[in-house]
Amino acid sequence: MAGGAVDWARVREDFPVLKRQVHGKPLVYLDSANTGQKPARVIDTVDDFFRNHNANVSRAVHALGSEATEAYEAARGKLAKFLNVRADELVLCSGTTFAINLVAYSWALPRLQPGDAIVVTRMEHHANIVPWQLVAQRTGATIKVAEIDENGDLDLEQLYALLTAEVKLLAVTHVSNVLGTVNPVRDICRQARKRGIVTVVDGSQAAPHRPLDVAAIGCDFYAITGHKMAGPTGTGALWARREHLDAMPPFLGGGEMIKQVRFDGTVFNDAPHKFEAGTPNIAGFIGLGAAVDYLSAIGMANIEAREQELLAYATDRLDRTEGVRIFGRAREKAAVISFLIEGAHAHDLATLLDLEGVAVRSGHHCAHPLMQHFGVPATCRASFAFYNTFDEIDAFIAALEKVRKLLL
Incomplete structure (x- = not known):
């Protein structure tokens, strides 16, 4: 097709x-x-998991556990191919809101300090504004706002003028959920990278509607939500450059994000698994894998x-x-x-x-x-x-x- x-x-x-x-x-x-x-294919896939394969992932050697783990990790691989990124750089999470908060608390919070600045745009969803405000309040950093023109396009000249030495992070949506504006994120990320500024792109409204090549965009972080792209609710992902994932501390602590726990210290799992504490939405992600197959077939x-x-x-x-x-x-x-x-x-x-x-x-x-x-x-x-x-x-x-x- x-x-x-x-x-x-x-x-x-x-x-x-x-x-x-x-x-x-x-x-x-x-x-x-x-x-x-x-689509029925996604609904049937979720139904089939619960009827025939229901088990937890990464914790059992029995047949159902192996089947669940294989299908869950296969979904990660499908999503990585869909985005043109490496599977071991893709953190599976509940959606874009969680993904951006992960970056805020695990990357930004330990690094920002008074005098630093974060740039957001006028057209951002609250999920790409509020986490940065919380980080700014706790670190002493400030928020700068990139404005839009009367048509709803970003004022790129003003945006680039904001990217001064104190700016450490730029948060920008790929596609506006209100205006439909498609931002030139590849050019924006290139300009930010020249200045040593880390970029976070909200891809919620892009992933369901257009071909994506996250590697070509050149951002540092890219977040998506599964339920907007024909998948189940409670699914999504954060892609991040490997050097960031390796340097970031875990966002949540618990099972499956560790290699060894002792009372005198814990050795964390490798990324992306160190960011995936607890039992995930297994059926949801397997359904998201089916959604990716469906969209890709069209x-x-x-x-x-x-x-x-x-x-x-x-x-x-x-x-x-x-x-x-x-x-x-x-x-x-x-x-x-x-x-x-x-x-x-x-x-x-x-x-x-x-x-x-x-x-x-x-x-x-x-x-x-x-x-x-x-x-x-x-x-x-x-x-x-x-x-x-x-x-x-x-x-x-x-x-x-x-x-x-x-x-x-």
């Missing part, structure tokens, strides 16, 4: 939830930036192209809908549109759209500083995935026009 034309109608049939109705209307699911829907380039077609169509339809304001018209965008209807509150709009079977997100989208920039408390967000259709966009616009008349 990855090498030829994709039958998108057939692909859509792989997703059981898309067949259901909501409030007596066919479901139009436009909230994939929040969480992606799961082809990430095919997925990106399909979603760009949907984005262009939806943007055109919204532009021709009276009273709609779109937030973010970056030069390069992922399939996310944040919008408002003049005079209507985002939550009212989303509630009434739901009654028409249309699921969109409303709120601040864990991006308060971005809402403050645009001078609004909240927006609605329609986010598209490869399993959406042009007919669904038409249904969304029809519902939006109906709701606009009710609200205004």
